[in-house]
Amino acid sequence: MGEEARSYAFSTAFAVWLTLVLLEILARPAVRKRWWLLYGILLIAGTYVFLFVALFAIVHALLLLVTRPGRRTLVPWAITVAAAAIACSPIALIAIGERHQIAYLATADRANFTAVFTTLWFSAWTVAVVGWALILFALGSEWRRRGGTVAARTDRGARIGAGQLPSLAVTGALWLTVPVISLLAVHTVTPDFTPRYLSFCAPAAALLIALGLARLSRVRRWLPLVASALLLATIVPVYVGQRTPYAKNNSDWAELSAVIGSHAQPGDGVIFDQSARPSQRPRLAMHTYPAGFTGLVDVALRTPFTANHTWYDAVMSVPQAERADRFDGIRHLWLIEHTDGVTVDSYGRTDLEQLGFEPVGALLITHSEQITEFSR
Numbered sequence: 001m002g003e004e005a006r007s008y009a010f011s012t013a014f015a016v017w018l019t020l021v022l023l024e025i026l027a028r029p030a031v032r033k034r035w036w037l038l039y040g041i042l043l044i045a046g047t048y049v050f051l052f053v054a055l056f057a058i059v060h061a062l063l064l065l066v067t068r069p070g071r072r073t074l075v076p077w078a079i080t081v082a083a084a085a086i087a088c089s090p091i092a093l094i095a096i097g098e099r100h101q102i103a104y105l106a107t108a109d110r111a112n113f114t115a116v117f118t119t120l121w122f123s124a125w126t127v128a129v130v131g132w133a134l135i136l137f138a139l140g141s142e143w144r145r146r147g148g149t150v151a152a153r154t155d156r157g158a159r160i161g162a163g164q165l166p167s168l169a170v171t172g173a174l175w176l177t178v179p180v181i182s183l184l185a186v187h188t189v190t191p192d193f194t195p196r197y198l199s200f201c202a203p204a205a206a207l208l209i210a211l212g213l214a215r216l217s218r219v220r221r222w223l224p225l226v227a228s229a230l231l232l233a234t235i236v237p238v239y240v241g242q243r244t245p246y247a248k249n250n251s252d253w254a255e256l257s258a259v260i261g262s263h264a265q266p267g268d269g270v271i272f273d274q275s276a277r278p279s280q281r282p283r284l285a286m287h288t289y290p291a292g293f294t295g296l297v298d299v300a301l302r303t304p305f306t307a308n309h310t311w312y313d314a315v316m317s318v319p320q321a322e323r324a325d326r327f328d329g330i331r332h333l334w335l336i337e338h339t340d341g342v343t344v345d346s347y348g349r350t351d352l353e354q355l356g357f358e359p360v361g362a363l364l365i366t367h368s369e370q371i372t373e374f375s376r
Contacts, residue, residue, distance in 0.1 A: 001199050003248065007050045008199040014046030014053055015200040019175065022060050025077075026069055027165055036080045043084040051095050052197055054088060055179040057081050062174050067166045105191035111184055119195040120180070121205040123242075126234040131205065134212030134227060135176075141215040142169035168211055175204035245367075252367035253285035259364055259371060260285075260334065261292030269299045269333035273347040273369075274315055276338035282369050283313060285336075299326045299333070318351035333357060333374040344370045 001009040021039045025031050046053035061081075064074060114125075122128035180198055187193040209231070216223040246252055264270070270293065272283035286293045287305070300321045303314040321327060335352065337345045349372070357374040364371040 008196060011046060011050035011053050012200040012202065014042060014049060015056055015175075016203055018042045018046060018053075018056055019060070019171070022063070023165060023171070025073065026067060031073070031076070033076075036076050039077075040080040040084050043081070044087045047084070047088045048091050050200075051091060052179065052183070053200065054085075054092075055182050057084075058182060059174050059178045062178060063166050063171060066170060067164060069164065099190060099192075102194075103191055105187075105194055108194070110194040111187050115195050116180065116184075120198050121202050123238045124234065127231070127238060130227070130231045130234050131209055134216075134231070135205065135208040136212075138208050138212035138215055139169055139173055141218075142167065142211075168207060172204045172208040172211065176201050176208065249279050250368055251280065251284075252369060253282070253288050255366045256282060256285045256336065256369050256371075257289035257292030259292070259366055260296075260336075261294075263362055263364065263371075263373075264292075264296055264334055265332065266295030267297065267332075268295075269297045269327070269330040271299055271318065271333060271335045271348050271352070272315075273335075273337040273345045274300075274317075275345045275347045278312060280338055280368070281312075282336045282338055283315070296334075297330060299330060318348040318355070322351075322355055327355060331376060335372045335374060337370045337372070339365075339368060339370050341368075 001012060018039065021035065021042060025035050025039065028035070043053070043057065046056070060077070064077060117132065118125050118128040122131050179201055183193045183197060213224045213227055216227055241247060245255070260270070270286075272281065272286075274281060274283070276282070286298070300315045300318065301313055302316050305311055305313050308314050316324065316326070333352070335348060337347055337349075339345065352374055356376040358376065359372050360375050361373040362371070363373070
């Protein structure tokens with residue numbers, strides 16, 4: 001989540017602390033107003049960091065429903081959530097007005113079996129098989145222990161001086177499933193589902209897996225060791241794979257920057273393939289590893305992302321750049337096209353040739369890019 005440079009890691013932290021504060025409130029026989037103030041602040045701040053943190057109001061409502069703590073808790077909770085909803089109404093209205101930005105999710109087929117049962121928290125199907133087996137074992141053993149009833153409270157005396165707390169299994173189950181079900185339900189009406197949006201449920205998956213390992217010890221003492229070793233064996237390849245040079249979207253931006261830096265000269269022009277999907281466009285190399293592009297002329301740039309209304313640069317096509325006189329004085333140029341290793345995009349090549357540019361000299365191939373040298 002951290003490598004996304006988005007809000008997912010922070011929203012996960014808010015979800016954790018918001019839930020911990022609620023559990024602390026439930027554990028105390030008497031609750032001071034400052035605890036409800038803290039709960040409200042976390043709910044508001046978390047929602048502004050990532051709108052879907054607001055779903056934890058539903059998660060916690062169900063936790064309170066099965067725990068039945070009494071009016072002394074339910075009334076201030078309801079007041080706090082209502083105040084938070086009012087405070088969050090501006091960001092909610094803005095989000096509704098900008099929902100077209102994720103309209104592509106309607107045709108992206110993100111809400112499929114693999115996405116829900118593997119991509120959400122496990123990355124690979126091997127990890128998912130072991131992870132779900134432990135989660136289901138934890139929930140099944142909790143069901144049997146409670147005699148087949150949906151009981152949510154821990155045994156009395158589990159915490160000295162504490163009130164009634166929801167069990168770890170129920171807390172984890174609601175945390176894990178309610179946001180997923182909520183987004184999938186809304187997705188049938190308006191697109192809102194992609195696996196990364198549910199990253200704040202990952203702690204619940206971890207808690208339930210840990211609970212499953214703990215419950216295995218009641219069957220055989222050695223079973224948790226075997227299950228942990230199996231889980232670790234499936235996780236290690238994923239962990240290593242996420243840290244290879246081309247792990248992020250199969251990108252090679254550091255390599256691309258180094259190659260350009262060692263061949264191009266100051267004053268040369270550069271054209272980036274714009275036909276690749278946004279997260280794979282080679283133009284991103286110039287922003288992530290700018291050293292290799294120092295002194296080059298970004299011929300097609302219209303508006304840099306720093307001055308744009310979105311996160312990417314606004315660019316012109318080759319004919320548009322020509323009409324804007326962006327090729328004046330450019331005699332040497334580098335065209336960077338995306339390739340999947342089999343086919344190469346053909347962005348701008350014909351247009352450049354019509355302007356008198358001819359491929360000469362170097363034809364450089366990196367992991368995901370083909371670099372062609374042009375001159376006129």
